[in-house]
Amino acid sequence: MLDPFILRAIAAGLGVAIIAGTIGCFVVWRKMAYFGDSLAHSALLGIALGLAIGISTYLSTIIACLAFALILLWLQQKNLLATDTLLGILAHAALSIGMIAISVLELRVNLHSYLFGDILTVTSIELWWIYLGGFFVLLMIILNWPSLVLMTIHEELAKAENVNVYFQNLLLMLLMTIVVAVSIRTVGILLISSMLIIPAATARHLVNSPVAMAITASILGSIAVLGGIFLSMELDTPSGPSIVVTAALLFAILFAFSNIILKNNN
Template sequence: MLDDFLIRAALAGIGLTLATGPLGAFVVWRRMAYFGDATSHAAILGVALAFGLGMPLYAGTLTVALAMALTVAALSGRGHAMDTVLGVLAHAALAFGLVTASFIPGLRVDLSAFLFGDILAVSRADLAVIWGGAGLVLALLLWRWQELLTATVNEELAQASGQDPGRARLILTLALAVTVAVAIKIVGALLIAALLIVPAAAARQITRSPETMALGATLVGAFSVAGGLTASLRLDTPAGPSIVAVAALVFTISLVLRRRG
């Protein structure tokens, strides 16, 4: 069954949505879209370093994504002008990644796959990494769900309950870095944040509780994967952008349904 590249692509995309659904809900609730952009852009630098140093791709990507996520989390707690700082960090990391890649023979040609994704080229080994990483993120979020939710709603309330809001930020930081690392081959560095935000934003329009929103974001993400792959096959369009385009259409429909409701 796994010899069919479309089935592997669908399994990879659905596996990824297990992480992007609930994590995307927290990204929307906490207004962390900038966080996802900076971390995903930095992933290109991780790709270049992985190829240059002979490291496994996912290891290099995860290392740089985690370093960027921790840097952003540290700066966000110190009152810096975050929009400016994040803009500098995100674009600088992307620029350095592209410049570094230009010195590595053979990588420049393949770089578009890491910018926009190449889900149709997912291998069995990639599937194992994607499902393993997504499962780890999902388990981490479920384990600390109530703590994360309380810290998201009100950090003072979380502190009064004996919880540490800083730990909640660290958990989300780690989860985001792992998600970026496993998602880069599917939708690419430029579209990872969209896959986190758009399905969650669509689910937010038609759900009434945090749990149903997280579940709804996962289902919208899975539907977007299926719809995007179908569109890519029939219209000969890039698979990663097609997935995000379908998610955007679902978001638009959710807005219309909310207004009519």
């Protein structure tokens, strides 16, 4: 019989893997890996905000990440700097401000668990946040799937088909902020982008359709979570990095056999 904290860890990890794998496909398709990483960096400012004013760090992280995304979108429209330059400036500024706020306000916080994750200490309340956020993310993706995919393939074509591209971009950013917020306790701020990228990148070499890729990425992410938790318990290693290492190993193994798998699928 597994201990309750292990069951909570497994449930949390699987919940995060499903939504991270699905939204991660759009990150890979739209080449938004750096944006996902930058969004995660801004999460520390949200955590500091939540601890300072006494609200849920999940809610404050969503607010901070969404503000980050909106500021980026506004600056992009001004054409002041290249997007990757803006991302670098905003992300590291937000991370640094968060660190300073935690220090100056003398907030009692285990930075290691937020930076690298600690899935084995997930509480029941945090589990609720993960699944409520996950349900909303999946619902929005299902309802907007045709528009999101069409926009990803070609924005001008999407506009011609009367897709509100601006709204879909905002929606995608919102969904990414929720995924980042609920994933912090699983793999940590510094490793969140790996759960968005690695399973989706692995799935891309195994299947031929967008729907199949989203499902495969979620399955691969779930396997990585289970393997990472087992590795963490057996070797007494940090849970977040263990999950990421497992995902990377899956990528290396399956990438080596991707041509054979694709031929069999065809």
